Amino acid sequence: MNRNRIVLLALTGAVVLAVLGNVLPKPVSAWSEAELEILRSLSLDSLPALPAAPSNAVADDPRAAIFGGKLFFDGRLSANGTISCATCHQPIRRFTDGLQKAQAIGTTDRHTPSIVGAAYSPWQFWDGRSDSLWSQALAPLEDDREHAFSRGKAAALIAGDPDYRDAYVALFGPMPDSSILDGPQIDTVFANLGKAIAAFERTLLPTESRFDRYVRTVLSPEVGEQSSLFSDDEIRGLRLFIGAANCTQCHNGALLTNHEFHNTGVISFPGETPDKGRVVGVREAMANPFNCRGSFSDDPHRRCDELEFARTGVTLIGAFKTPSLRNLENTAPFMHKGQFATLSEVLQHYNIAADSMIGHNEAKPLGLSSRQLQQLEAFLGTLSAPFASSIACEAAKNLPGACIEMADNDFP
């Protein structure tokens, strides 16, 4: 065989292989090593331990979680005796309320976010105007549109209820009679109530979704890409999510959020002044007397890195906190004012990525087909999980009556 013929044969072989490669596509489920790493990082198996909360000395005390759980569901902490945190953060809706803007004594100007996993976030509220769960919890109690209560009345309620008083004293020490509580003492009781509620909220953690099980099976040597837990559409949607659609730029980690603030061009309703978001929220967090640097913080070192290194400036105009994408099936409507009723509206919004009314839209137009948008939506549906929380159950095994089990079917 002369040299030319060998070259020719080799060339023909290459062409045949190339053609075959096109005719026989790789299975949709074939993930590269790099992609598998990304999938692993998004799954609950990668969720780190809860971050420490040095400004809250009772953050991980199970007695505080139980006390805080009672406060969370107690309507007496409101002007009309019926509004509790759970009025808006309803367990059955994964701690949201199904409304565009939250309603209690009045109507607020933003949408109720889920608080499942909120303990992982260094900033609370859509604009991050609180730097801890405990300082966050104080705001709705005194907001005229929410509980419309006052710190004085809250302190009096605790002092006057024997159960609450005992729980309080066990955690925080003696409590003066409410009639002689002075201003600073009232502030201390108020801050402590926030700390107990925060301890409860630290027990509200995401549970395993089909996505998490899918990732575990594709990573296992026995099953790998043979996993039947996802449909082809869901796999294509996931591929878009981590690839061409660039969602993981902001929705990353096991909670599908970077806990950062971004302008994604979501505008307010017609007739409303545009919401400036984080640019205002960061200033409020700095000025809050109940922040990590303030006198109610339990952190002896007042390190407060979040406040110290908080990003400020014009890029934060119209920026909001990236929400988790877990449990979207139960948390519509979406975005900071509930602007979108459905996930398909959300995806349309990203697909076009129009200029922002204020600030600069960081999301880039995607130009995906409607088929691809459906695939993305199919994937997002796999991130839902049944709700089950055994509040502080594990930690509180030794405390009588400590274990309050909540599951989906407890809430009609």
Ligand code: HEC
């Ligand atoms: C009237 C309905 C309503 C009530 C009552 C209410 N909330 Fe909220 N909650 C909201 C809304 C709306 C937001 C977002 C507000 C914003 O970002 O400006 C929010 C935000 C939060 C957040 C921040 C979550 C995040 O990821 O940023 C937490 C935590 C929270 N609420 C806990 C509580 C607690 C604890 C109580 C009771 C002390 C409470 N809420 C009472 C509606 C309510």
Ligand code: HEC
């Ligand atoms: C530049 C960062 C960024 C990128 C990229 C991004 N998001 Fe978001 N996402 C956000 C922020 C910030 C919000 C809240 C915006 C608001 O309320 O104004 C949000 C909100 C959402 C919501 C609403 C969740 C809720 O509970 O209200 C969904 C769903 C969502 N994004 C999905 C996606 C998908 C799917 C992609 C990819 C196509 C994507 N996002 C790309 C930052 C981003």
